[in-house]
Amino acid sequence: MIKTESLTKVYGGVKAVDSINVTIEKGEVCGFVGPNGAGKTTTIGMMTGLIEPTSGRCFVKGMEVTKNPLAVKQVIGYLPDGFGLYSHMTAAQNLRYFSKFYGMKEAEANARIAELLGEVGLANVEKKVGAYSRGMKQRLGLARALLNDPEVIFLDEPTNGLDPEGVIQFRRVIKGQAAKGKTIFFSSHILDEVQHVCNTICIISKGKIMAQGTLDDVKRQMRKTPRFSIIVKVDGKMPRLDSPDIIEAAYQDGGATIRASSDLRDFIFDEVVRSGLRVRELRLEEESLEDVFLETVYGGA
Incomplete structure (x- = not known):
């Protein structure tokens, strides 16, 4: 469902992402783990068509991202780290506005919005988004990423700013999406969070993939000598x-x-x-x- 071939991004002569090869199968929840500055956001940017690779290729659902950017955007949902919302609108008004980009009819959009706001714990919250806490905005961002019922979901540090209740809701939503067969790829530097919801893990450091696979696979690949x-x-x-x-x-x-x-x-x-x-x-x-x-x-x- 997601595949990269020697995906590379160079900034000022420095390889932010260095020839990575990743394969995520349909229905997998893959945690993309690494320290700050490891190349996680740049990698997701290339996977979603927002950043042009210096070399290499990325495929989503068999489509090469750089050659089919609009078609890819129709099948993915994306929650970036630091996303924009309209502060003078309510949550429902924000989602209704974004639904127009997917050509959703009003009745379809309203039903989907009500469903998603309930899932992320924002149902019946009528105040404007400008008055939201960081955690509430993060939950709304997750709802926006799921608005078009995407087959592939990219989330960049999705639990940033969430309180414990919000984290639990996030886990519930992700597990629910996985149960529907959705492919989910999300970055985090919080290992505990990754282990709660992921069935595969990919470790990146200094732009290079260090290990990928199941939890046991990753530990075995990273620890050459058992402890x-x-x-x-x-x-x-x-x-x-x-x-x-x-x-x-x-x-x-x-x-x-x-x-x-x-x-x-x-x-x-x-x-x-x-x-x-x-x-x-x-x-x-x-x-x-x-x-x-x-x-x-x-x-x-």
């Missing part, structure tokens, strides 16, 4: 462990947290029992995407 975090609790003083696979160990009264390059649970169990102690707890704690991301992209910062 295991093992929690152990005993009924006495935890013995000091000696293994070349131990990266670091933090000992506490009655236990320890071990980071290792292999699963050392059998070794730890044997060592504890050999010391004459009883194991109260021994479990493997899965490394989070955030742990892998921070260490790989920021060097553990």
Whole structure:
């Protein structure tokens, strides 16, 4: 549904996006994750036809974006980071105005607008948009992106400014769209948000794709050497462990947290029992995407 081939954008001799190859299948919810300045907004700009690539190509629903910009815009919805709304109009009036760009008839537009405002939690809000909070404007922007019932949805930092209730509504809307078979590609630097709603992830750093696929795929691609975090609790003083696979160990009264390059649970169990102690707890704690991301992209910062 979305495919890029060596997509590149150069500004002043610097590659903001460097030969990226991404494929997003129909019905996928893909989180596009990277630090600020990684190239996320530029990439989405090229995918939606708002930015001309320096080289490479992008296809949406089989159409090359640069050659079919109007046809592509008919099948996509887009929520940019920093979008425009008419402050002197209500939410419904804003959406009614934008509906004219899609040739929607009045009755069709009114029904769609009522449905969307209900979905994003803005039904029966009659005040002008100029009096909206940042979060309310963000919710209205999401409704605008869905106005034409698009097959492919692009969202750039869609949870910016949302309060916890707004974030929950966003997740509900995205999951609802995915259940309808819509393809969704959204950027974020908030890893927790991505893991809540996405079935695939794409990591970008300094304009280059570092990993893409399922959560497990991405962790495996980014972490060439596996890491295991093992929690152990005993009924006495935890013995000091000696293994070349131990990266670091933090000992506490009655236990320890071990980071290792292999699963050392059998070794730890044997060592504890050999010391004459009883194991109260021994479990493997899965490394989070955030742990892998921070260490790989920021060097553990």
